[in-house]
Amino acid sequence: MFIHSRFVIVDDKETHLDGIKKSLDFLRLDCHSKLYSDETVADWQKLPGMRILFLDQNLITGATFGGETKVAFAALADVVFKLVCPESGPYGLILWAEQPDLEALKDSFFERFTGEDAQLLPVFFTSLRKGDYINTNTGEIVDAQKLQVDIQDRISQSPQLNALLSWEADVSAAMDAVLRSVVNLIPDDDRASDNFGPELGKVFYRLSQAGAGIERATESPREAINRVLVPILADRIIEHDPSSGNNFDWQTALVDPTESPSVPAQASVNSAIHLSFARSEGSAPIKATDLGAVVQIPDNDVSGFLAGQFGLTEAEFLAEIFKVNEEEWKDCRARMVQIGAPCDFAQPKPGPLLYLFAVEWPFANSDGCKNQGADPKRNLSVDTKRKPKDLEWQSPILQFEDGLNAGRISIFKNLAISITRKDAEESLTPLYRFRDEIISQITHSYSRHISRTGIVTLPER
Structure with missing residues (x-):
């Protein structure tokens, strides 16, 4: 329910910890402080x-860093492992x-944080000197404003993180505006x-x-209130105003990959x-009745399902329909997708739900290329010849399952x-759910298919 602190301070000296915390308090920046010791x-x-x-x-x-660097680096890495x-x-x-x-710190971290642990690494590394902001003997504030300016300066050195934090600030401001607009519906009296x-x-x-x-x-x-808010x-x-003065130039965060x-x-x-x-902690589980839900075939009996x-x-x-061979079919997975109008999902009426038969077909190779003759019978790829026909909607390239x-x-x-x-x-x-934009496209494609018209005419020679 509550938003966590964005700033975290770790120090082994309590006076330094209190001094930096007081400086951030002075700047009205909420922080969480941790006093470091081997025991805690x-x-x-x-x-x-x-x-x-x-x-x-x-x-x-x-x-x-100048002496027992391995021990110093290990202590910092342990903090990252514990807190991030x-x-x-x-x-x-x-x-x-x-x-x-x-x-040296980056080299140590890059060597230690590998595989999935790389997710714990910071977007950027930088440094500041405590003595510029607090008295390192007493912990008293020396220049809190300089601390704010220097933090912003260090963040600006990483335009990519700066962009993300700027966007997060826009979201927070928008969230405040929405909450305010809801409360403003209450008369002052x-x-x-x-x-x-x-x-x-x-x-x-209401x-x-x-x-x-x-x-x-x-x-x-x-769910209903979310559909409104x-x-x-x-x-x-x-609608954030780029000319308001509180704006980040997103152009500086872009890096053209060229390839x-x-x-x-x-x-x-x-x-x-x-x-x-819906894998995030606290996410509501996906239901088979959700709009856009992709579900397994009952009992995984594909042959019986197709026949019945x-x-x-x-x-x-x-x-006649999917147009793949039996070897390629072994890599595929049959599914069903729940489709319909968003308003019907938001305000459901009595009656069954509509599902379309679907097939996930992973590429034969991780790079999406053909097998170059190695196994011509299993050759599903990005440029495969099986292009979608009028009866088939085909997705962009997707990752359905890790591995x-x-x-x-x-x-x-x-x-x-x-059903x-x-x-x-x-x-x-x-299994998962298509988001609104793509399920709307699928539903629209289906509606055009079932409403297409034709005329009777004498064939021309």
Whole structure:
């Protein structure tokens, strides 16, 4: 419910810790401070939401960068292991040091933090001198304003982190504006009384009605209110005034890669945009009845499903509709995708849900290229000849599962079935969900397919 501190300070000297904390308090910047010792660090917990980590260079007495560097580096690395929460996003590391050796520290960190641990690394390393801001003997504030200016200067040295923090600040300002607009719906006369809470509750009820329908306000109020507030939040973020003076030049954060993105890179970006796996801590689980839900075939009986629902044998489906060979089919996974109008999902009416038959087909090679004759029978690739026909919608390059090659998903507009909500909830297993933009495209493609017109005419010679 509460937003975590963005600044974290770690020091082995209590006077220094208090002095920096008082300086940040003076600047109205919330921070979390940790007094380092060999005995207490083992019990530390991860700190979500951290954006700047201040670390004293010499956390262990006698272990300095100029002397026992391995011990000094190990202490700093232990702090990162203990405190950094990779799910919380990027952060920068600011080292308190009179004579910093950032290159040696970076080399040590890059050597130690490998594989999945690389997610714990900061976006940038920099240093500051405590004595410029506090009295290192007493901890008294010397120049808090200079501390703020120097922090901003160090952050600006990493335009990419600067861009992300600027965007986060825009989101926070937009969030405040949305909350303010909701509370402003309460008349002033009702604020100076015990009616404030109940009146706000009435506003929530109306918002829930707007998102779910007059009779459905209490069924799932969080989802319903989100349908109303999230578009407003997005608009508030977009309408940030670039000429307000509080603006970051995003051009400085861009680095032209010059070369075309690799297939894994395309899959990663496309999947982040279009797929939701609801893996984050606190995420609501995906339901088989959610709009855009991609679900397993019941009992994984693809042959029985094709025959029972569509009157097709597996061989007929491969030869006449999907057009892949049996060897390529072994790498594919049959799915169903729940489609429909967003308003029907937001304000559901009685009746079954519509699902389209689909197939995930990962590429034969991780780079998306053909096998160059090595195995011509298993040759699904980026430039495969199986282009989508009128009956098939084909996705961008996506990553469906860790450890598998990237690929695409094909959805067949002529293979639709209706399933009741109850049966869907009881018999279907959701895997992931298409986000709104792409499921709207799929639904629109399906609606054009079933509403296409034709005329009877005498063929021309």
